[in-house]
Amino acid sequence: MFSSPRELLDGTENLSSISVVHERLNEAIFSQRATVDQITSIIMQDAGLSARLLRIVNSPYFGFPRKIDTISRAVMVVGTQQLHDLTLATSIVKIFKSIPERFVSMESFWKHGVACGLGARVIAGLNRESNVERFFVAGILHDVGRLIMYDKIPEMMDEAFSHVLNHPAPMFTVEQQIIGFDHAAVGGTLIEAWRLPGSLEEIVRYHHTPQNANHYRVEASVVHIADVIAHAMQCGSSGELTVPPFDENAWNLLGLNPGFLPQIVDLIDRQLEGVLKMFHSSES
Amino acid sequence: MGRIGVDQLNEGMIVDDPVCDFHGTVLMQKGTVITPKGIKILKMWGVLEVSVDDVSAVEHRASPERLVDPSFEEEAKREVDSLFQHVQHSNVFVKELMRFATNRIIKSRLERG
Helix, strand or coil, rough: CCCCCCHHHHHCHHHHCCCCCHHHHHHHHHHCCCHHHHHHHHHHHCCCHHHHHHHCCCCCCCCCCCCCHHHHHHHHHHHHHHHHHHHHHHHHHHHHCCCCCCCHHHHHHHHHHHHHHHHHHHHHHCCCCCCCCCHHHHHHHHHHHHHHHHCCHHHHHHHHHHHHHCCCCCHHHHHHHHHHCHHHHHHHHHHHCCCHHHHHHHHHCCCCHHHHHHCCHHHHHHHHHHHHHHCCCCCCCCCCCCCEEEEEHHHHHHHCCHHHHHHHCCCCCCHHHHHHHHHHCCCC | CEEEEHHHHCCCEEECEEEEEECCCECCCCEEECCHHHHHHHHHCCCCCCEEEEEHCCCCCHHHHHHCHHHHHHHHHHHHHHCCCCCCCCCCHHHHHHHHHHHHHHHHHHHHH
């Protein structure tokens, strides 16, 4: 029995898996002094990261008309912050190789995350938010806490699944009842332990309860709505069997027009498969 | 003039306001004539809406639920009701999402035969 998400995460190998290259990249970007050449040089120290980056910039996510074949050009075209966010997402997906298939397949898990990320990116764009790529990353990672829970406390997650089947309820509320905390709390704590941006931590921690976010309520609301859409469209699953409760305050905060829904879904449909390939093809 | 979804654009319509992508880069200037290639580019860049000169030229497409057996539609609605069992249905967005999810299930089953 674990008394807190922090205790659950103690000793988890994945905690140390965000590479040194990523930390240096992060420092370089936040220092605001790094040149394109310096950023390029940091990325090129990691062959896997370089390959993933080139797959990202040449994927349907960007849809550039000409192939981009060098890291320096990718950095110039995409921008350092966006590039950092996107490479971070692909690196984290790579960390989690497998989970017991009885819960959910990895393919279905990331399909749900990517669908949520694509939806969040569109909604953020409609809401005129800056740097929409961070919403894509937050969407991809919003359920990452569940991967830790499937890995560390599979028996308790079995119990949670049985409970939901016999007494229908949103999975995250059953996690709170049986384990004492839910996947959102675990995910938020993991992001914090990785020393990733505070906005990402709050979005992940409060994606089911955006009204509880202190500093990034709008951001958490965007991902909350994108999560609801991805569930409604049945685009993959991280283990939730039904559409999670919808927070009307999140909707009111963004003031979106429901008329945008067909276009949001259409964009998810058109980009989903291509973007999933960018995560899974020729892993290095 | 008026704003319409990219899916409702027809060849020959004229762009009435510059069209930008998420980053603010102008993809089409005011006065551009819409072509099939132009529509493809807008979709590729994730543009959702465009302001055009003649909204009356928009074709209204039949929604799938009008084309199928009512019992088939009922089955899809039951599935969606179950999917949304933990969501309050009163919000306008939720209603639209449920309608959309129902149509999606119907469309998917029609495609599968």
